[in-house]
Amino acid sequence: MKQILFDSSPYFLALCLVAGLVYAGLLYYRMHYPWSKQLNWILFSGRTLLVAFLCFLLLGPIVKQVEYQTEKPVFVILQDNSQSVAEVLDSLTLGSVSNRISRLQASLNERNFESVWMDLQGKEFQGASFDASATDLHDALRRIAGRFEGRRVAGVTLISDGIYNTGLSPLYGDYPFPVYTVGLGDSSVRADLALSDVVYNKIAYQGNKFPLRVAVSATGFLHEPVTILLLHKGAVVDRLTRAVADDGFIQVEFQPVAAEEGIQRWDVVVERKEGESNPKNNQASVFIEVVKGRKKILLVGAAPHPDIKAIRTVLEKNSNYELLLHVPPVFEVEAAALQPNAVDLIIFHQVPDVRGRHSDLFKRAVSGRTPLFFILGQQSDMNQLSPYQLPVKYEQIPRQFDEVTPVLHPAFSLFTLSGDAASGIQGFPPVSVHFGKLEVSPEAIPVLMQKVGNLVTEKPLLVVEQAEHRKVGTLLGEGLWRWRLYEYSRTESTAQFDDFFGKLFQFLSTAEDKRKFRCFPVKQEFSETEGVVFESQVFNDIFEPVFGNTIELEITDEQGRRTQYSYLTSPGNTRYALGGLKEGVYKYRAATLVNSIREEVKGQFLVSGRQLELLNVTADFGLLRKLADNTGGRFYPITQLDNLQEDLLQQRAQGILRTSERYRPVIGIPWILLLLLVLISSEWFLRKYFGGY
Numbered sequence: 001m002k003q004i005l006f007d008s009s010p011y012f013l014a015l016c017l018v019a020g021l022v023y024a025g026l027l028y029y030r031m032h033y034p035w036s037k038q039l040n041w042i043l044f045s046g047r048t049l050l051v052a053f054l055c056f057l058l059l060g061p062i063v064k065q066v067e068y069q070t071e072k073p074v075f076v077i078l079q080d081n082s083q084s085v086a087e088v089l090d091s092l093t094l095g096s097v098s099n100r101i102s103r104l105q106a107s108l109n110e111r112n113f114e115s116v117w118m119d120l121q122g123k124e125f126q127g128a129s130f131d132a133s134a135t136d137l138h139d140a141l142r143r144i145a146g147r148f149e150g151r152r153v154a155g156v157t158l159i160s161d162g163i164y165n166t167g168l169s170p171l172y173g174d175y176p177f178p179v180y181t182v183g184l185g186d187s188s189v190r191a192d193l194a195l196s197d198v199v200y201n202k203i204a205y206q207g208n209k210f211p212l213r214v215a216v217s218a219t220g221f222l223h224e225p226v227t228i229l230l231l232h233k234g235a236v237v238d239r240l241t242r243a244v245a246d247d248g249f250i251q252v253e254f255q256p257v258a259a260e261e262g263i264q265r266w267d268v269v270v271e272r273k274e275g276e277s278n279p280k281n282n283q284a285s286v287f288i289e290v291v292k293g294r295k296k297i298l299l300v301g302a303a304p305h306p307d308i309k310a311i312r313t314v315l316e317k318n319s320n321y322e323l324l325l326h327v328p329p330v331f332e333v334e335a336a337a338l339q340p341n342a343v344d345l346i347i348f349h350q351v352p353d354v355r356g357r358h359s360d361l362f363k364r365a366v367s368g369r370t371p372l373f374f375i376l377g378q379q380s381d382m383n384q385l386s387p388y389q390l391p392v393k394y395e396q397i398p399r400q401f402d403e404v405t406p407v408l409h410p411a412f413s414l415f416t417l418s419g420d421a422a423s424g425i426q427g428f429p430p431v432s433v434h435f436g437k438l439e440v441s442p443e444a445i446p447v448l449m450q451k452v453g454n455l456v457t458e459k460p461l462l463v464v465e466q467a468e469h470r471k472v473g474t475l476l477g478e479g480l481w482r483w484r485l486y487e488y489s490r491t492e493s494t495a496q497f498d499d500f501f502g503k504l505f506q507f508l509s510t511a512e513d514k515r516k517f518r519c520f521p522v523k524q525e526f527s528e529t530e531g532v533v534f535e536s537q538v539f540n541d542i543f544e545p546v547f548g549n550t551i552e553l554e555i556t557d558e559q560g561r562r563t564q565y566s567y568l569t570s571p572g573n574t575r576y577a578l579g580g581l582k583e584g585v586y587k588y589r590a591a592t593l594v595n596s597i598r599e600e601v602k603g604q605f606l607v608s609g610r611q612l613e614l615l616n617v618t619a620d621f622g623l624l625r626k627l628a629d630n631t632g633g634r635f636y637p638i639t640q641l642d643n644l645q646e647d648l649l650q651q652r653a654q655g656i657l658r659t660s661e662r663y664r665p666v667i668g669i670p671w672i673l674l675l676l677l678v679l680i681s682s683e684w685f686l687r688k689y690f691g692g693y
Contacts, residue, residue: 003064004666012059020052035690043683050679061666069658072114073154075648076144077101080137080160080184081119086130087617088161088185094130097184097638101159104645111649113154122147133529133609135160136167137627141175153177154651155633157644161185162620168492170627178633180644185619190277191220193270194616195284196249203319204258204288212286214268216250221273230254231267258290263524263585263604265558280614287585287606289524294322295344295509298337300361301327302353302379306481311347313484313494314501321505328357340368345509348372350379350478359384371471371508377478378432391444391465391474398436404450404477405430406461412447414464415503416522424496429486431477433461441465447504450476464508471508516540517599519551519590522575528609531577532586536569538594547571549592556587583609 006012024047028040079101086094101117108115119125120132120140137160144156156175159182164170197215204210214228221244228250230238240252256266270282297315301308304327315323324343325331336342338361351374352362365372366388374390376382382397408417408425425448433450438459440446448462464473484497518537526532538549553565555578567576584607591600625635636644666672 003066005062005064005663007060007062013056016052016055016059017048019055020048020050023051024048035686039686039690043686046679046683050676050683053676053679057667057672062663063666063669065662065664067660067662069660071151071658072112073152073654074148075108075113075115075154076148076156077105077115077117077125078140078144078156078158078160079117079119079125080135080158081121081125081130082132082135082161082163083130083614084135084163084617085161085184087614088619097159097641100641104157104641104648107645107649111651133527134166135164137164137170138168138173139166141170141173141179145176152654154654155180155648157182157648158624158627159184159638160624161617162623163616163618164623165616169623171623171630175631177631179627179631180633180648181624181628181635182641182644183619183621183624183635183637185617187619187621189219189618191275192277192281192618193218193221193226193273194278194281195268195270196616198268198284198286200286200288201319202287202289204290205294206258206261206290206292209255209257210288212254212256212266212268214252214254216252216270218244218248218250220275222246222248224273226250226273227271228252229267229269229271230256231269232256232264237266258288261290261292263287263289263606265585278614278617281616285583285608287525287608291320294320296322296324296337296342297345297347297505297509298324298326298333298343299347300349300351300358301325302350302355302357303327304330305349305377305478307375307377307478308349310481310484310497311349311501314498315505317498318502318506340365340370343370345371345373345505347375347505349375350377352381352384353379354381355379356381369469371473373473373475373505373508375475375478375480376434380434382434389441391441391463391472392460392476393439394434394436395439396436398434400435401432402435402452403430404433404452404457404459404461406448406483407451407456409446409449409460412445414445414447415507417503418496418499421496421499424487425500427486428483429479431461431479431482433477443467447473464504473504473508515599515601516543516594517590517592517601519553519588519592519601520603521588521605523605525606525608526581528581528583528607531579532581532605532607534576534578534588534590536567536574536576536590536592538569538592541595547574549594551576552591554589555581556589558584558586581607583607 024044027047028044033040105115105117117125120135120137122140122143137158141156141158144153153176155178157180161184162181194217195214196217199213201210212230216226216228218224218226223243225241225243227239227241229236237256238254240254242250242252244250258264265285265287267283267285272279272282299308299311299315308325308327312323312325315321324333324337326333326338340346346365348362348365351358362384378401382394386393386397406425406428408422440460440463444460444463444465446460446463448460450457450459450461461477462473462475464471484494487497488494516539520535522533522535534553536551538546540546547569549569551567551569553567553576555563555565565576565578585604586607587602587604589600589602591598593599621635621637627633628635634647
């Protein structure tokens with residue numbers, strides 16, 4: 001549909017016509033032209049039309065064009081591509097299922113649906129691969145809702161065995177589409193012993209006992225004795241025998257001693273019984289890092305505050321930290337623990353405050369060498385802070401507050417954040433900061449900047465300073481709890497918040513590394529499905545990064561087998577990836593030449609590969625039925641896949657009618673120029689042909 005719009009009144013169209021008539025009348029009112037009266041009227045009409053149209057174009061008319069488009073409804077075929085499916089069904093059966101699903105997809109396309117066939121990871125389904133090491137049905141369905149947000153999803157066909165081993169139960173999800181479930185696999189109950197869970201702390205302290213709780217599910221062996229073994233370095237450390245309880249479970253707890261420092265492997269094995277159907281789920285390996293001691297972090301608050309709860313949660317998640325919380329009178333610690341040299345990091349939340357509490361502790365901490373982290377807020381006493389050389393301070397005592405959002409500084413490189421954390425920070429809600437002109441120390445390193453509305457200011461929100469004797473960080477705003485709640489409301493997780501502040505506290509509490517050569521894995525634990533990545537850094541005498549060094553890397557597995565690697569560092573390429581490492585604890589040794597001196601570092605890392613998909617291979621059709629009922633769908637056994645196709649094809653493909661509007665000036669339409677040329681050329685040709693001048 002098209003419509004002509006005017007910037008001026010439509011009554012000007014009459015003036016355009018009058019202008020055309022007057023102009024043509026002045027030209028053709030005389031009758032002594034060498035052509036007939038009839039031709040004169042034709043020329044008069046053509047000139048009138050031409051002039052009137054030119055005047056019409058001077059009014060600047062605009063053509064509004066409205067286009068209507070029907071968007072097809074989406075129908076998603078979600079294929080469970082996990083190992084548990086391939087463990088029960090043979091390749092011929094899986095191939096037959098894939099062919100039938102292909103026919104279903106073709107039929108949906110013919111019925112004016114836009115069908116999409118994907119796996120649980122959100123990728124296009126590759127029919128031959130059933131190799132996913134974990135199953136998260138809830139996340140897969142939620143990903144569909146996010147991917148097709150704003151479009152009409154007519155339904156989802158979930159073809160699965162109903163077994164999930166990560167994430168939430170799909171029965172608790174709220175999905176904006178019906179889910180039609182198709183049951184794969186074998187749902188019959190078979191005699192089996194399965195090591196269903198092993199609960200342990202990833203960190204243990206050398207010389208101490210640590211708990212290792214084991215849960216075994218037993219099907220078909222009610223009240224029979226079952227033996228569970230605990231092995232370390234291939235030797236049996238402990239053996240426990242328990243009878244299967246009435247609920248079909250056995251729970252035992254081992255208490256081994258953490259004797260050796262480093263990452264230690266412990267194997268839990270359930271002895272096989274006669275008649276057991278799946279022995280692959282009878283054992284598991286756990287890896288525990290044995291350390292000498294924990295870092296102590298003192299968190300001092302002026303008063304109870306949601307920020308303190310958010311920081312406390314981050315610190316308590318890390319077993320490397322011992323948190324001392326001091327918020328009198330709610331939480332108090334012993335006087336000996338309040339000495340600066342007794343802890344590795346002190347976090348002051350709005351301390352010193354306007355009421356003068358903790359002033360003595362603050363003065364002792366500032367004059368000492370313990371790393372500090374300040375969180376300023378409306379209760380902070382800026383008068384007490386101003387005399388001290390902090391990384392950032394206000395030129396004048398501020399009296400007003402502002403709401404700002406965080407933006408990660410583009411040149412920040414003190415520690416590495418995950419891609420999700422780096423991008424997620426940009427969307428965090430505002431915090432309250434003092435409003436005023438800032439003085440930033442030349443040695444201060446900005447981490448977060450203040451953003452007001454859409455403008456990223458030059459004011460920092462979070463800075464750190466690395467002095468010779470300690471590190472000091474300052475956060476100029478309060479309201480961190482909003483960041484954590486906001487992330488959870490969007491992702492049902494706080495991983496980005498925890499990753500950022502966890503690494504910030506780790507950086508502040510760690511003594512500065514003065515080594516000229518550093519080589520380390522980018523994380524302590526990798527899975528078998530990903531590469532092991534090493535970061536290599538080489539510095540000169542003034543600690544500037546240098547490149548072109550040959551790095552010699554030696555990897556030793558648990559059996560003592562050594563593998564040698566060699567690579568060069570270059571600007572922007574300081575990482576090296578290793579692939580194909582199997583489950584186990586590995587030791588590494590890296591060396592290079594710095595100023596003709598051989599520098600060497602060594603350490604450990606872990607490759608884990610627990611086979612979650614083999615713990616349970618009994619299909620759960622009950623879950624698939626409930627999921628279909630909850631969402632308005634229907635459950636079909638794989639033998640009734642043709643019935644599913646018939647039911648789906650009876651649905652009407654109701655799409656979404658969308659409109660789009662385009663505006664462009666009339667003079668920009670190509671055929672308008674052609675019309676003008678035709679009018680001008682025709683008049684000129686007729687006048688010349690019949691003898692006019």
